[in-house]
């Protein structure tokens with residue numbers, strides 16, 4: 073029997089170290105540097121690299137990776153406990169070497185990359201020397217990847233890529249792009265898309281502009297590919313295997329976002345409690361008003377429920393070692409996450425009044441981020457559909473309008489069993 077909600081004392085020591093380190097050394101970077109992914113910026117190098125070295129020395133670098141790739145191989149449960157502290161600071165993930173989209177792109181390279189690709193792209197990515205971009209969504213539609221119009225056409229010993237991509241995060245700072253494009257024109261739709269590596273700076277690769285949301289630094293590229301040529305060996309996986317390759321990154325990406333979301337929702341609740349016991353109106357503290365107490369209680373329960381779902385899903389990933397087998401749970405986490413963030417950050421904003429709404433507090437940005445969480449890696453509705461489909465799989469229709477759980481039928485069955493009753 074191993075049913076436990078406790079952390080080993082040894083690992084708790086690591087968590088305590090992470091919490092203090094993030095609070096004291098990493099969070100201040102959020103006020104000094106604009107973009108965690110600008111890894112070649114002189115100030116980023118000066119301030120971020122020493123912190124990354126501290127994390128490496130502590131053995132906590134890139135913990136989402138197995139030991140064969142230089143990580144601690146802790147698994148998803150420990151990673152969840154770490155990420156719910158690391159996620160409290162914008163620079164947290166980059167300092168600990170497990171930032172999206174690089175973590176997912178590394179998973180793709182580790183699984184599908186050739187030894188050459190691993191040496192050229194994966195190793196420097198894992199070492200934090202470069203960053204990468206995953207380029208799938210297009211202006212005419214992201215939720216339905218079958219709408220991909222970008223093409224990759226074979227020409228001698230090269231693939232030639234043409235098309236436009238929208239919201240390609242970190243396009244302007246990336247050293248390489250993982251691009252989804254249609255290459256198998258006669259195949260079934262799900263077998264028509266392939267995945268290719270495009271090195272940054274390849275002629276014809278152009279970032280038209282960077283887009284932001286709320287008051288975030290604009291880092292989401294509107295990208296055009298015009299006759300972009302890459303050697304044939306720059307395809308990841310087989311031609312037409314694009315969706316299989318993409319799934320490799322999305323499972324981990326979604327659950328890791330959820331782990332980090334817990335950190336922010338927790339902060340929002342903490343700030344809400346502090347405001348409640350600090351502010352007086354109409355003769356009593358906010359914390360003494362029952363309508364405020366309800367908000368605090370609801371937020372705590374929502375957060376605890378979500379955290380348990382995330383941890384249980386992380387545990388299932390560790391148990392099965394296969395994101396696909398846990399897709400229902402990951403989808404459930406994915407669509408619950410924006411709501412939890414939205415509700416708790418929104419209540420914290422409201423309780424702080426005009427100050428809470430202002431740009432002098434983090435809440436408005438967190439509320440906007442809740443919408444980001446509901447879109448990036450697929451919109452909420454798509455994940456709700458996945459959960460429902462999985463739940464309905466194999467459920468047989470009842471042959472009569474009065475199923476066997478109809479109470480008169482159950483009563484009849486009970487009488488038949490015991491031959492008794494009033």
Ligand SMILES: Cc1cc2nc3c(=O)[nH]c(=O)nc-3n(C[C@H](O)[C@H](O)[C@H](O)COP(=O)(O)OP(=O)(O)OC[C@H]3O[C@@H](n4cnc5c(N)ncnc54)[C@H](O)[C@@H]3O)c2cc1C
Pocket residue numbers: 173205206207208209210211212213214215216238239240241242292443444447448449450451452453454
């Ligand atoms: C912050 C951020 C970062 C991102 N980073 C990347 C990145 O690095 N690379 C990349 O390729 N993409 C990225 N994306 C794009 C993201 O994957 C898409 O936004 C997402 O897939 C939705 O596509 P869309 O924006 O085109 O919306 P649409 O596909 O137009 O969907 C809009 C809305 O339509 C509704 N809808 C869609 N499908 C269904 C359905 N089946 N049933 C019911 N309603 C539905 C939903 O309400 C949905 O929100 C990022 C997005 C954000 C917000």
